[in-house]
Amino acid sequence: MNNFEFKNPTKIIFGKDSIAKLENEIPKDAKVLMLYGGGSIKKNGIYDQVKKALANFTVIEFGGIPANPEYSVLTEALEVIKTENITYLLAVGGGSVIDGTKFLSAAALYEGQSSWDILANKIRTDVGLPFGTVLTLPATGSEMNSGAVITRKETQEKLGMGGPGLFPQFSILDPQVITSIPERQLANGLTDAFTHVLEQYMTYPDGALLQDRFAESIMQTLIEVAPRIIKDPTDYKAASNFMWSCTMALNGLIQKGVPTDWAIHAIGHELTALFGIDHARTLAVITPSHYKYNFEAKKEKLAQYAERVWNITEGSTDDKAYAAIEKTVAFFHELGIDTKLSDYTKDYEGTAETIAQRFTDRGWLGLGEHKDVSPDKVAEIVKMAY
Amino acid sequence: MNNFEFKNPTKIIFGKDSIAKLENEIPKDAKVLMLYGGGSIKKNGIYDQVKKALANFTVIEFGGIPANPEYSVLTEALEVIKTENITYLLAVGGGSVIDGTKFLSAAALYEGQSSWDILANKIRTDVGLPFGTVLTLPATGSEMNSGAVITRKETQEKLGMGGPGLFPQFSILDPQVITSIPERQLANGLTDAFTHVLEQYMTYPDGALLQDRFAESIMQTLIEVAPRIIKDPTDYKAASNFMWSCTMALNGLIQKGVPTDWAIHAIGHELTALFGIDHARTLAVITPSHYKYNFEAKKEKLAQYAERVWNITEGSTDDKAYAAIEKTVAFFHELGIDTKLSDYTKDYEGTAETIAQRFTDRGWLGLGEHKDVSPDKVAEIVKMAY
Numbered sequence: 001m002n003n004f005e006f007k008n009p010t011k012i013i014f015g016k017d018s019i020a021k022l023e024n025e026i027p028k029d030a031k032v033l034m035l036y037g038g039g040s041i042k043k044n045g046i047y048d049q050v051k052k053a054l055a056n057f058t059v060i061e062f063g064g065i066p067a068n069p070e071y072s073v074l075t076e077a078l079e080v081i082k083t084e085n086i087t088y089l090l091a092v093g094g095g096s097v098i099d100g101t102k103f104l105s106a107a108a109l110y111e112g113q114s115s116w117d118i119l120a121n122k123i124r125t126d127v128g129l130p131f132g133t134v135l136t137l138p139a140t141g142s143e144m145n146s147g148a149v150i151t152r153k154e155t156q157e158k159l160g161m162g163g164p165g166l167f168p169q170f171s172i173l174d175p176q177v178i179t180s181i182p183e184r185q186l187a188n189g190l191t192d193a194f195t196h197v198l199e200q201y202m203t204y205p206d207g208a209l210l211q212d213r214f215a216e217s218i219m220q221t222l223i224e225v226a227p228r229i230i231k232d233p234t235d236y237k238a239a240s241n242f243m244w245s246c247t248m249a250l251n252g253l254i255q256k257g258v259p260t261d262w263a264i265h266a267i268g269h270e271l272t273a274l275f276g277i278d279h280a281r282t283l284a285v286i287t288p289s290h291y292k293y294n295f296e297a298k299k300e301k302l303a304q305y306a307e308r309v310w311n312i313t314e315g316s317t318d319d320k321a322y323a324a325i326e327k328t329v330a331f332f333h334e335l336g337i338d339t340k341l342s343d344y345t346k347d348y349e350g351t352a353e354t355i356a357q358r359f360t361d362r363g364w365l366g367l368g369e370h371k372d373v374s375p376d377k378v379a380e381i382v383k384m385a386y
Numbered sequence: 387m388n389n390f391e392f393k394n395p396t397k398i399i400f401g402k403d404s405i406a407k408l409e410n411e412i413p414k415d416a417k418v419l420m421l422y423g424g425g426s427i428k429k430n431g432i433y434d435q436v437k438k439a440l441a442n443f444t445v446i447e448f449g450g451i452p453a454n455p456e457y458s459v460l461t462e463a464l465e466v467i468k469t470e471n472i473t474y475l476l477a478v479g480g481g482s483v484i485d486g487t488k489f490l491s492a493a494a495l496y497e498g499q500s501s502w503d504i505l506a507n508k509i510r511t512d513v514g515l516p517f518g519t520v521l522t523l524p525a526t527g528s529e530m531n532s533g534a535v536i537t538r539k540e541t542q543e544k545l546g547m548g549g550p551g552l553f554p555q556f557s558i559l560d561p562q563v564i565t566s567i568p569e570r571q572l573a574n575g576l577t578d579a580f581t582h583v584l585e586q587y588m589t590y591p592d593g594a595l596l597q598d599r600f601a602e603s604i605m606q607t608l609i610e611v612a613p614r615i616i617k618d619p620t621d622y623k624a625a626s627n628f629m630w631s632c633t634m635a636l637n638g639l640i641q642k643g644v645p646t647d648w649a650i651h652a653i654g655h656e657l658t659a660l661f662g663i664d665h666a667r668t669l670a671v672i673t674p675s676h677y678k679y680n681f682e683a684k685k686e687k688l689a690q691y692a693e694r695v696w697n698i699t700e701g702s703t704d705d706k707a708y709a710a711i712e713k714t715v716a717f718f719h720e721l722g723i724d725t726k727l728s729d730y731t732k733d734y735e736g737t738a739e740t741i742a743q744r745f746t747d748r749g750w751l752g753l754g755e756h757k758d759v760s761p762d763k764v765a766e767i768v769k770m771a772y
Contacts, residue, residue, distance in 0.1 A: 001561075001626040003401025008394070014643065015389025175387075207623040210607045210631050217599030224595060237593040240387040244643070245596050257400065257630070 001208045004256040010144045011170040014244065016236070018174045019046065022053035022090075025132055025170045030088035032059045033081055035101050037093045039063055044180035046136055050092050060084055065093065068151040068158065068272055068279070069100030071116065074107075078115060081108050081129070089131035091168075094185075095140025095192075098133050099148035102166045105129045118161050119150055125163035132170040136177045138243040139189035139280065141196060141250025143171035151273065158269040173247065175239040183230060187335040188280035190226050193246040194219060194331070195283040199262050200255040202291065203369035205300050208258045215254045216308045221245045223309070226335060263367035264290050267378060270355045277344045284332040284339045289384035291325050293377065297370060341385050352382035387594045390642040396530045397556040400630065402622070404560045405432065408439035408476075411518055411556045416474035418445045419467055421487050423479045425449055430566035432522055436478050446470055451479065454537040454544065454658055454665070455486030457502065460493075464501060467494050467515070475517035477554075480571075481526025481578075484519050485534035488552045491515045504547050505536055511549035518556040522563045524629040525575030525666065527582060527636025529557035537659065544655040559633065561625040569616060573721040574666035576612050579632040580605060580717070581669040585648050586641040588677065589755035591686050594644045601640045602694045607631045609695070612721060649753035650676050653764060656741045663730045670718040670725045675770035677711050679763065683756060727771050738768035 013021050026032060032054065041047040051059075062077045080086065081104060089108075091101035105128030107115040117123060135143045142148065147162035178186070201215040222245050228238035248254070267290070268282030277285075291298055302321035306312040310327045312320050329339050341348045356375035359365070367373040373381075399407050412418060418440065427433040437445075448463045466472065467490060475494075477487035491514030493501035503509060521529045528534065533548035564572070587601040608631050614624035634640070653676070654668030663671075677684055688707035692698040696713045698706050715725050727734045742761035745751070753759040759767075 001401075001623065001630070003404065005397065005399050007397035011391065011393035013391050015387075018389065207627070209610060209627045210603060210634065213603030213606060214600060217596060217603055220599060221596045237387065240643070241593070241595045244387070248596065257626070 001206065001211075001257040002259070006252060006256045007164070008144065008167065008252055010167045010251075012144060012173060012247070013170060014173045015240075016174060016176060018172050019049040019134055020053050022050065022132075022134065022172060023056065025172075026054075026057060026088055026090070028056075030057060031084065031086050032057050032088045032090050033077070033084070033086040034059050034061045034090045034092060035065060035077065035097055035104070036061070036063045036091075037065050037067070037097050040180070041092055041136060044136075044177070046092065046134065046177060050090075050134055054090075060086065065097050065100045067096045069096045069103065069148075071150055071152040072154065074100050074103055074150070075115065077104055078107050087129070089129055091131060091133040092136060094135070094137030095142045098135070098140070098142040098168070099150065101131050101133070102128070102142070102146075102148035103150050103161065105131050105166055106161065106163070116152070119152075119159040122161070125161070125165040128163075128165040130169050132172075133168045134172045135243075137181060137185060137189060138173075138178070138246035139185075139192040141193070141247055143168060143173065144247050144251035149269065156273045158273040171247075173243050175236060175243045178229070178233045178239040178242065181233060183336070186229055186233060187337055188278050189246060190222055190229065190242070190335055191284050191332060191337050192280040193249040194222050195264060195280070195287060196249040197222075197254065198287065198328075199264055200258065200260045202298055202301050202305065203259040203261055204297065205304065206258055211254050211256065211258050212304070214248075216305070218245050218249050218254070219305075219309050223331065226331070230335065259369040261369050263373050263378075263381075266359075266364065266367055267355060267382060270358060271341065271351075274351065274354065275345050275347075281337055281344065284337045285341050285344070285385050286381065288325055288329050288339055289381050291328075293381045293384060294368065294373070295321065341382070348386050351386075352379040355379070355382055387592065387597075387643040388645070392638060392642045393550070394530065394553065394638055396553045396637075398530060398559060398633070399556060400559045401626075402560060402562060404558050405435040405520055406439050408436065408518075408520065408558060409442065411558075412440075412443060412474055412476070414442075416443060417470065417472050418443050418474045418476050419463070419470070419472040420445050420447045420476045420478060421451060421463065421483055421490070422447070422449045422477075423451050423453070423483050426566070427478055427522060430522075430563070432478065432520065432563060436476075436520055440476075446472065451483050451486045453482045455482045455489065455534075457536055457538040458540065460486050460489055460536070461501065463490055464493050473515070475515055477517060477519040478522060480521070480523030481528045484521070484526070484528040484554070485536065487517050487519070488514070488528070488532075488534035489536050489547065491517050491552055492547065492549070502538070505538075505545040508547070511547070511551040514549075514551040516555050518558075519554045520558045521629075523567060523571060523575060524559075524564065524632035525571075525578040527579070527633055529554060529559065530633050530637035535655065542659045544659040557633075559629050561622060561629045564615070564625040564629065565620045567619060569722070572615055572619060573723055574664050575632060576608055576615065576628070576721055577670050577718055577723050578666040579635040580608050581650060581666070581673060582635040583608075583640065584673065584714075585650055586644065586646045588684055588687050588691065589645040589647055590683065591690065592644055597640050597642065597644050598690070600634075602691070604631050604635050604640070605691075605695050609717065612717070616721065645755040647755050649759050649764075652745075652750065652753055653741060653768060656744060657727065657737075660737065660740065661731050661733075667723055667730065670723045671727050671730070671771050672767065674711055674715050674725055675767050677714075679767045679770060680754065680759070681707065727768070734772050737772075738765040741765065741768055
């Protein structure tokens with residue numbers, strides 16, 4: 001087990017009808033900017049629940065944060081924060097709204113020239129404007145971590161940021177929100193959370209027995225509840241396990257003390273930036289070819305995953321490892337998630353070279369747990385995913 | 387899954403040679419009271435490491451906190467805190483020293499008549515004197531939770547306390563400390579942590595799939611590393627998994643959203659108060675008879691535990707459930723832990739009635755997840771454990 005530090009101060013308020021508890025979590029004298037996305041919260045009742053809980057607060061609203069939170073939209077929100085002297089941010093949404101809010105939390109107190117520097121120069125945020133979240137879409141884990149990913153259409157970039165100042169002060173998780181989520185987004189959420197676990201697990205055996213088992217626990221739970229969620233989003237038992245699994249998949253716990261990969265995300269982000277493919281679907285596209293291309297390096301852990309998560313006990317290490325990749329692909333397919341780039345775009349030719357060139361330009365010369373996935377290897381992986 | 391709130395702000399600093407990082411965690415202008423136990427830290431080098439890391443701080447020492455931290459000793463430390471205007475507490479020890487430090491953190495800011503009221507009247511501590519810990523003995527999880535148990539010899543009492551103000555600000559976990567721990571205490575730590583998990587798991591199936599699997603993960607890991615730890619405490623891989631498992635067993639995570647029992651601890655504390663039996667050993671004494679006495683209520687979960695933790699797949703639910711209890715007893719025995727009260731004292735006659743009377747006097751009329759383990763049932767359980 002590697003040395004590690006772990007601190008996660010976010011307060012989770014989990015369960016039925018928990019949005020009403022919002023009023024106890026925000027300072028009474030706060031001037032709140034409530035941030036949300038395309039407006040689905042106005043149809044499913046969440047907007048009304050939040051407004052009711054905030055009846056005694058000064059609240060300004062900023063809606064319209066898109067999936068893959070867009071820098072140009074966020075700069076408008078930043079203007080509101082400064083003009084209106086906002087003191088508290090409240091994200092009501094999924095990962096995109098929460099990530100956008102984290103950017104704003106950092107940008108509101110950033111003293112440099114351009115807020116894009118926070119992303120371009122990987123500036124760590126130690127203190128941000130305080131914020132909380134009401135989660136409406138389980139998937140990204142952003143509700144209990146300190147990272148965010150922001151998109152800039154103008155330059156077709158999608159970059160990460162973070163820092164200890166960017167943990168939500170609280171996050172409210174009411175699994176009942178799942179009842180109104182479209183099937184496509186439920187499938188995305190399941191795929192996203194599952195891949196988050198894989199990125200922190202599918203490396204090489206490192207003797208971190210508990211972290212391995214926790215990761216396997218989350219994947220087993222997602223596999224168990226996935227068909228129930230898709231069939232009936234009002235199944236509260238399934239919904240609550242889905243929601244809590246998504247949070248635990250990326251709140252920092254399972255990555256402590258172990259090697260992590262994250263090459264799938266790095267490559268996947270490019271597919272979103274280039275083609276606008278849903279984040280989760282880009283992960284499902286890259287995962288199988290990444291594991292096949294790096295098979296030798298990952299096969300021991302793939303075989304452990306095969307045995308413990310998919311109950312594949314027959315065959316050699318190689319057999320089990322391959323079977324586990326196929327099981328993973330089948331799991332994505334059962335969720336209605338396609339796993340080839342050509343399923344999403346006819347314009348895939350040249351994508352491998354474009355991404356490899358971008359990584360070279362950014363100096364991303366070695367991805368993965370061994371930092372040996374070079375841009376030309378990235379190109380091979382992307383080609384395998386065509 | 388039940389509604390829950392979860393917040394755990396303790397910073398964990400885990401790994402080889404991490405005690406040196408202590409100096410970054412305490413405010414530079416702090417006046418520190420360093421608390422420890424019987425002085426084993428002076429033999430195993432931990433004292434020197436701590437003193438070196440604190441070379442630039444004002445430090446006063448208070449040693450001699452006994453196992454089952456004793457109220458009369460702690461009141462002496464409280465005098466030092468007040469006389470010396472201490473601003474920061476540093477516990478260097480195991481659960482007893484850390485629990486004692488938590489009591490002092492609460493008592494230092496308590497404005498009532500007697501600090502014993504905090505225990506007798508279950509006064510919750512919202513703000514305590516800040517403190518950190520250097521863990522020298524994995525077992526209790528006290529390094530990452532906000533609870534403590536304090537003993538008062540004068541009245542043969544052992545009572546719990548806690549509150550959100552009693553999380554350590556940081557805890558340093560260097561698995562190398564395990565190399566100098568006597569086998570008896572290693573066995574106690576393994577048993578203690580294992581039983582902590584059982585108390586939060588062995589109730590009835592409640593559909594909290596992830597929490598169940600996390601609990602099973604910790605127990606599987608403890609079972610896997612236990613023989614390696616006992617055979618060779620210098621096995622760092624085993625030691626690090628043991629240490630992290632003990633912390634995760636009682637940092638609040640696995641109990642969120644699920645029913646919990648804790649009757650074993652309530653009864654076990656009485657055996658320590660009456661006979662001075664090591665805490666962990668009292669748990670090993672009570673666990674089997676508690677599960678046998680409450681077999682009908684717990685058998686479904688016992689059978690799940692049998693299948694997933696002990697790989698017992700043959701037989702009926704009852705068969706598997708019984709076999710799991712026997713496996714648990716065998717696990718304790720392999721650690722050298724006796725599981726009958728008569729193994730520890732010849733004076734056990736009347737103990738059942740004494741404990742039942744104490745619970746009646748305190749108004750503890752229903753323990754366990756169903757709050758139906760009445761004092762007369764407690765007496766039956768204790769008699770079965772003779």
